[in-house]
Amino acid sequence: xAVAMTSMQEEPRVVxxxxxxxxxxxAFLAVRDVDLDIHHARVHALIGPNGAxxxxxxxxxxxxxxxxxxxxxxxxxxITRTAPDKVARMGLVRSFQISAVFPHLTVLDNVRIAxxxxxxxxxxxxxxxxxxxxxxxxxxxxxxxxxxKRERNAVAxxxxxxxKRVLEIATxxxxxxxxxxxxxxxxxxxxxxxxxxxxxxxxxxKTRAVLMVEHNLSVVADICxxxxxxxxxxxxxxxxxxxxxxxxxxxxxxxxTEDA
Amino acid sequence: xxxIAHSAAKSATGRSATAARSYAxxxxxxxxxxxxxxxxxxxxxxxxxxxxxxxxxxxxLLLGYTGLLSFGHATFFGGAAYFTAHAVxxxxxxxxxxxxxxxxxxxxxxxxxxFFAIRRQGIYFAMITLALSQMFFFFCLQAPFTHGEDGIQxxxxxxxxxxxxxxxxxxxxxxxxxxxxxxxxxxxxxxxxPFGMILKSIRENEQRAISLGYSVARYKLGAxxxxxxxxxxxxxxxxxxxxxxxxTDVAWQMSGEVILMTLLGGxxxxxxxxFGAGLxxxxxxxxxxxxxxxxxxxxxVFMVCVLLFRRGLIGEFYASRLGRRLGFEHRR
Numbered sequence: 303x304a305v306a307m308t309s310m311q312e313e314p315r316v317v318x319x320x321x322x323x324x325x326x327x328x329a330f331l332a333v334r335d336v337d338l339d340i341h342h343a344r345v346h347a348l349i350g351p352n353g354a355x356x357x358x359x360x361x362x363x364x365x366x367x368x369x370x371x372x373x374x375x376x377x378x379x380x381i382t383r384t385a386p387d388k389v390a391r392m393g394l395v396r397s398f399q400i401s402a403v404f405p406h407l408t409v410l411d412n413v414r415i416a417x418x419x420x421x422x423x424x425x426x427x428x429x430x431x432x433x434x435x436x437x438x439x440x441x442x443x444x445x446x447x448x449x450x451k452r453e454r455n456a457v458a459x460x461x462x463x464x465x466k467r468v469l470e471i472a473t474x475x476x477x478x479x480x481x482x483x484x485x486x487x488x489x490x491x492x493x494x495x496x497x498x499x500x501x502x503x504x505x506x507x508k509t510r511a512v513l514m515v516e517h518n519l520s521v522v523a524d525i526c527x528x529x530x531x532x533x534x535x536x537x538x539x540x541x542x543x544x545x546x547x548x549x550x551x552x553x554x555x556x557x558x559t560e561d562a
Numbered sequence: 563x564x565x566i567a568h569s570a571a572k573s574a575t576g577r578s579a580t581a582a583r584s585y586a587x588x589x590x591x592x593x594x595x596x597x598x599x600x601x602x603x604x605x606x607x608x609x610x611x612x613x614x615x616x617x618x619x620x621x622x623l624l625l626g627y628t629g630l631l632s633f634g635h636a637t638f639f640g641g642a643a644y645f646t647a648h649a650v651x652x653x654x655x656x657x658x659x660x661x662x663x664x665x666x667x668x669x670x671x672x673x674x675x676x677f678f679a680i681r682r683q684g685i686y687f688a689m690i691t692l693a694l695s696q697m698f699f700f701f702c703l704q705a706p707f708t709h710g711e712d713g714i715q716x717x718x719x720x721x722x723x724x725x726x727x728x729x730x731x732x733x734x735x736x737x738x739x740x741x742x743x744x745x746x747x748x749x750x751x752x753x754x755x756p757f758g759m760i761l762k763s764i765r766e767n768e769q770r771a772i773s774l775g776y777s778v779a780r781y782k783l784g785a786x787x788x789x790x791x792x793x794x795x796x797x798x799x800x801x802x803x804x805x806x807x808x809x810t811d812v813a814w815q816m817s818g819e820v821i822l823m824t825l826l827g828g829x830x831x832x833x834x835x836x837f838g839a840g841l842x843x844x845x846x847x848x849x850x851x852x853x854x855x856x857x858x859x860x861x862x863v864f865m866v867c868v869l870l871f872r873r874g875l876i877g878e879f880y881a882s883r884l885g886r887r888l889g890f891e892h893r894r
């Protein structure tokens with residue numbers, strides 16, 4: 303709990319909230335009447351069995367999908383009808399469940415692409431590529447922070463699955479987002495990478511909000527302050543890990559007999 | 563695992579140094595060949611080749627580097643030919659200004675077509691460009707300034723900057739060569755620029771580019787307009803070379819031909835489309851006098867290419883053992 307204590311240094315205020323979030327695909331209700339509050343300086347986990355609607359909620363929050371009903375508010379601004387790239391520029395940045403890197407570019411180029419726009423170096427078609435070298439310092443900091451220093455000049459497609467995920471987190475952090483949405487950041491990772499990424503998430507959450515979908519419950523127990531359990535598109539339970547884990551309905555629906 | 567990635571990274575930087583050297587050697591050889599070529603080949607044929615090579619490279623900017631398949635690029639090529647022809651013949655502009663009028667007109671057409679087309683992806687994108695280019699074809703058939711079926715005939719080549727007489731074939735050839743090189747230089751810079759990096763990222767993973775905050779549509783439109791303008795540059799000089807502008811250059815067959823040239827040469831390679839255009843133009847020229855129908859031969863060549871050399875001539879060369887030893891790599 304020492305982690306939670308240090309994270310408490312900043313006042314946890316709501317930065318992203320959803321009210322009555324609903325999404326139907328034809329007759330199928332994927333997400334039904336979901337209320338969520340994501341706090342600054344907190345790690346919030348979204349868990350639930352496969353098909354519970356976790357990724358759909360992510361797509362709705364980041365505007366990759368348009369909700370059927372409900373409202374989304376990002377730092378006092380209604381973003382229910384805002385375009386996804388605009389939402390990203392406002393500081394709400396997501397990762398993807400399937401690793402989202404630019405496969406044929408190097409690790410350095412991947413991170414630099416994320417840095418190009420905030421540094422006003424994305425529309426110049428008359429400048430040479432060397433003009434991007436001034437992003438290298440910041441890019442190398444990020445690459446080092448996630449432990450990819452040795453692979454700096456490797457092509458992203460040549461990295462292992464876990465390392466690709468690590469790279470994706472580095473590019474996401476490059477935007478210095480206010481709210482970070484991570485879709486299964488640990489899936490397919492080795493134990494070593496899980497430790498690294500847990501440390502990074504804990505660190506970045508000191509100054510921003512993090513919402514993550516995660517199946518690895520020991521990770522959830524370790525780094526998340528708040529847990530929301532989804533089942534069939536609806537919220538089943540909410541609270542800290544201990545209270546959620548002891549909830550009878552949750553144990554029945556999701557965790558089975560597993561003792562967390 | 564990390565060691566493998568590490569050594570791969572090392573050899574990647576080594577490869578790019580070798581590639582830079584190989585490129586430099588090829589560029590010098592290519593330039594020398596283009597400078598002395600008129601002594602060995604019919605200059606009009608060479609100029610036609612350069613026009614189509616530039617056209618194909620402009621098209622490749624969109625297909626190879628942005629991942630957008632336009633099926634209406636004849637609009638920009640042929641449209642610019644009309645604009646340039648009209649500007650120098652009716653308005654009496656000098657050739658360099660006439661070509662600029664063609665480029666500006668093509669860029670404007672590109673803005674209009676691109677504005678509608680980028681809203682859809684894949685086959686729908688291609689269909690919108692085709693539909694709009696068919697509309698433009700009909701416009702050219704009906705509009706008085708294009709002279710319908712006759713086209714704009716006997717376009718004067720004039721004097722470059724009021725000094726150099728372009729009716730002299732040698733002067734004209736070096737003018738076309740200079741324009742071609744400027745066009746290639748623009749394409750090269752465009753690809754290897756901060757903007758080009760974003761285009762690559764969109765081609766590689768559009769969803770991720772959006773999630774990093776890029777307004778993907780604007781970048782696509784920018785690439786579309788640039789591609790249209792360069793296609794217009796090629797069309798403008800073609801009107802001066804042949805001294806006419808006709809419906810052939812705005813017809814859908816021309817849009818198909820440029821796709822063929824690009825595929826044959828190698829999508830996503832800077833110089834591939836030059837060779838693709840060379841092959842198609844040479845085939846057309848040599849078969850034009852024979853009894854054998856050209857379209858059947860180009861059709862067969864196309865089939866063979868798609869079935870056996872999917873990367874195209876230059877793409878296959880880059881991927882071959884020799885190409886890799888020279889430091890090239892081809893990823894597509």
